[in-house]
Amino acid sequence: MTSSTQAHHGGSLLSKHHILERNPILLVIGILIMVAIGGLVEIVPLFYLKSTIEAVEGMRPYTPLELAGRNIYVREGCYLCHSQMIRSLRDEVERYGHFSLAAESMYDHPFQWGSKRNGPDIARVGGKYTDSWHVAHLTNPRSVVPQSIMPSYGFLFETPLDTRALVANVATNREVGVPYTDDQMANVMNDLKAQVNPDTPEAAALIKRYPKAVVRKFYPGSPEVTEGDAVIAYLQMLGTLVDFKQFDDKANLR
């Protein structure tokens, strides 16, 4: 053996890598340990840092109609062009409103942050436009925004809302951690109808169960509850639950 070969297989720790290199099982275990450290450091803290798990006043589960609208939002792939995530950057805050909080998507399964903005962010679109604007815009986007490239969703207003799976959907949400109460669970179908029938005792009961719920016939053009009603109910609620006049930006930085 020459002297250089001896150095190559010598006693220092760094030169022991050939033990790992020549033993696939050991190499895999080594890789797993490294990835696990990365995961522990980057993912685990998100479950206990205050700024990511802060409880924010005003958040409540979706009403049945909003949940149905949200399902249609997901079904139609709205998230492919619209984000629901106002980043903590000055220009975004000035255009869209207060930056999004983690708590604002706490009842989203799955969340709709999106990753692309062909259209604007709609995390706080609730109340920005009127129902009739939403009807016109969803039916023919270019009738109100000439430069829009959004497709037409006019069929939503001709399609009665399919509610067969809604009770099970609410139950599933509860299963994965959304705190629907027994009272809310028992009244899913009542609340669905109540949200498009303002000034009724049922509507008052709905608002009691779901504070800040917007109750009105969102699409007056059809006596039935259409998919369009559900989508607009969802849109009109987005970003309206947390009262930012009450929210302390600096309370939970850690």
Added chain:
Amino acid sequence: MSEPVQLDKVSGQTTTGHEWDGIRELNTPLPRWWLWVFYACIAFSFVYWIFYPAWPTTSSFTSGVLGQTNRTAALADIAAAQAVRAQMAAGLEKASLAQIAGDPKLLELALAQGKAAFGDNCSPCHGSGGQGQKGYPNLTAGRWLWGGTLDQIQATITHGIRAPNDADTHASAMPSFGKDGILKPEEIRQVANYVRTIDGVEPEQGVDVAAGKKIFLDNCAACHGEDGKGNIEMGSANLTTKVWQYGNDISDLIYTITYARNSVMPAWGQRLDPETIKSLAVYVHSLGGGR
């Protein structure tokens, strides 16, 4: 498996000493510059840990010397921008709308700020030039449902029209004369034709316009006035200006009278700050229709 390091005759390089079935590996080390950049990156990460948030602890994380967080950074950015603007807009906050309109410097500022806010918040309905569209009023025509003075425009923007979440919103409701059975379809056609005549449009042939006039005086004049000139106190439209929010085709008018439109505008006081609304009022007033 391993053998002594050799000199490769073809390339002039040494081998690593690894050998598999007679195949040897040349010892080609990483370029020096690459290696040093790599070491520099490792050194940089230590510096980063000192200054920026890096490592989790059991209940928190190491915040770094600079104490930087995305939230504080955004809040500081916003505060800095507001401070710059506050200097420029100090006048806007204190000045009345009339004073803003009379002061060239304030006016320039208000118009610039109003234009930006209008593009984001108002143009989706009222059009990028305030020209409106079917269902959404034209702001350049000088025809105002709730008044076109600076103060009236400011009030309308702040509180909206039939806005569900503002107690001071402009509220009035035209009855659904057809849907609620107040007028028969034939009567609606007559009064729709009469309304067209007071706006200078020829009525349909064979429709009793005189009967329409009587229906108008009995049912519509209380709000729209006997002359049809409307009343901004209750937001009733002036029917004599040739400007029609929902169109003046006979079918449009019949629909309006049958179902009533009672359009809604959001209360922007809930979303925008008072200075922005002042700027918007001045900007909208300047679009051509202000009084």
